[in-house]
Amino acid sequence: MEPQGRQVKPDTHQHGIATRDAVSVSRERVLALILVGLTILTFYLCYLLVRPFLPALAFALALAVMTHPLHRAIKRRVRWRDGAAGLAVAAVGLGVVTPLILVGRTLLVQLGTGIKLLQTELQSGHWREVLGRSPALASVIEWLESEGAQGAAAEKAGETCGGAARPTAAWPRRPSTDAQPSKNARSSVYVSSGACSAG
Numbered sequence: 001m002e003p004q005g006r007q008v009k010p011d012t013h014q015h016g017i018a019t020r021d022a023v024s025v026s027r028e029r030v031l032a033l034i035l036v037g038l039t040i041l042t043f044y045l046c047y048l049l050v051r052p053f054l055p056a057l058a059f060a061l062a063l064a065v066m067t068h069p070l071h072r073a074i075k076r077r078v079r080w081r082d083g084a085a086g087l088a089v090a091a092v093g094l095g096v097v098t099p100l101i102l103v104g105r106t107l108l109v110q111l112g113t114g115i116k117l118l119q120t121e122l123q124s125g126h127w128r129e130v131l132g133r134s135p136a137l138a139s140v141i142e143w144l145e146s147e148g149a150q151g152a153a154a155e156k157a158g159e160t161c162g163g164a165a166r167p168t169a170a171w172p173r174r175p176s177t178d179a180q181p182s183k184n185a186r187s188s189v190y191v192s193s194g195a196c197s198a199g
Contacts, residue, residue: 067092 050057071088078084121127131137 063092063096 067088070091071084074087074091075081075084078087128141131141
């Protein structure tokens with residue numbers, strides 16, 4: 001039993017150990033969180049490095065899985081490992097390259113046919129009728145045709161006068177919806193650099 005007049009001091013030693021343990025646990029947690037964050041950042045950077053190669057890697061993996069039975073069959077018949085690998089690569093090359101050549105040839109033929117069809121449509125003028133059904137596109141087509149006609153006329157005038165046509169004013173980027181300028185208003189856009197002689 002303790003005497004009555006003496007006060008009992010709290011055990012500061014035990015309290016200090018508990019505080020140090022709490023601080024060390026919080027430091028460990030902070031370090032763990034930092035390490036987890038750095039690990040996630042590292043994996044993300046690795047992903048960014050590998051991302052351009054993912055389609056090729058996926059194709060290579062699919063090709064390896066598909067051709068593994070072929071390689072195994074060749075390996076059973078040919079005892080030399082390098083020869084079996086070479087034959088497997090040659091067989092896969094022929095199996096992949098030959099269809100690509102045939103498909104590429106077909107695409108080129110179709111592209112040529114499409115270009116001829118497009119030229120025929122452009123020369124027939126049917127596209128103007130189709131696009132002219134829309135009021136907004138009709139005004140754009142009209143503007144483009146007037147600009148093209150003026151440029152061609154200026155070039156022809158430059159050739160006739162013995163000099164090259166040069167632009168003297170900026171062309172408008174888009175048609176104005178407020179007021180359409182007259183065709184004579186734009187005639188001064190090109191000035192011939194040579195002098196025209198009358199007769």
